[in-house]
Amino acid sequence: MEHFLGIDIGGTNVKCGLVSSEGELLEKTKYxxxxxxxxxxxxxSLVKVIxxxxxxxSNVKKVGIGIPGTLSKDRNSTIDLPNIPDLAHTNVMxxxxxxxxxxxFHMENDANAAALGEFYFSKATMxxxxxxxxxxTGVGGACIMDRKIFKGGNGNGLEIGHIIAGNGKTIENNIGKKGILGMALTTLEGYKGKSVLSDMGSLNAKKVIKAAQEEDKLAMEIFHEVGKYLGEAIVSAVRLFDIHTIIIGGGVSKTFHLVEKSMYKKIYDFLSPYYTDDLRIRLASLRNEAGIIGAASLCFIED
Structure with missing residues (x-):
């Protein structure tokens, strides 16, 4: 059985894993x-870590790398990497x-890599x-079309987090972790009811998520709003691509049950039965290992 190395590069950690051709994560290291x-x-540092x-x-001959940002069309160089600015405009390959x-070596946008990993190794039929x-932390997007990564005209299509929402902000600014925190702080200022968020000290997105999972009324209202923005993003993506299966992953996806109702309302308000009759929205199965396994799955791409 062949083994691959998956490298998931992030602004917080560089995660490396040994992955089998069956998609099993055999070993993981985090830097x-x-x-x-x-x-x-x-x-x-990346050269050293690899x-x-x-x-x-020593048996590994293929390495896949997922990077959060825009890449050159030939997938040799990085372009814009907001979370790792000193790696931008670099001939990585x-x-x-x-x-x-x-x-x-294979290099790809991290959301594209995660989508490919889900395609090959999901526990559900894809x-x-x-x-x-x-x-x-942000909101990423990818599309698998005809069993391949859809890259767009110049290689960086489906940046769904940067679609403009109804309030004039991007989807990412609304429902990325900073957006969720900002929404919590703004809502808390004029809130007259009781909320555990008032007693949590310095807030962050994790605390807001925890409060929502514990059914705090204010936190649940925030995720009701998150659902609306997610619904807007899905409407735009479905209308553009005419694809009726949506897979949702990432850490914030653990609050999906809190956003479903308002998300689906927005979807049914703006999509006709042609789209909604067979619309399927579900959570990704690879969870926290999606970055590493997705990066390793890039090694399946023909050289």
């Missing part, structure tokens, strides 16, 4: 991004191939076409 950046640039991993797993000439939405 704090800020620690890696203390002595070297992110690119220099070297350490290849030394541990050229540097890695020079350092490890015997290794085959269609040939689906839209994938990740809800986390």
């Amino acid at each position: 704090a991004t800020t620690e890696l950046q203390k002595e070297n640039s992110t690119m220099e 070297g350490w991993e290849l030394e541990k797993h 050229g540097t890695l191939k020079a350092a490890y000439p015997d290794i085959i 269609p040939d076409d689906f839209i994938f939405i990740t809800l986390g």
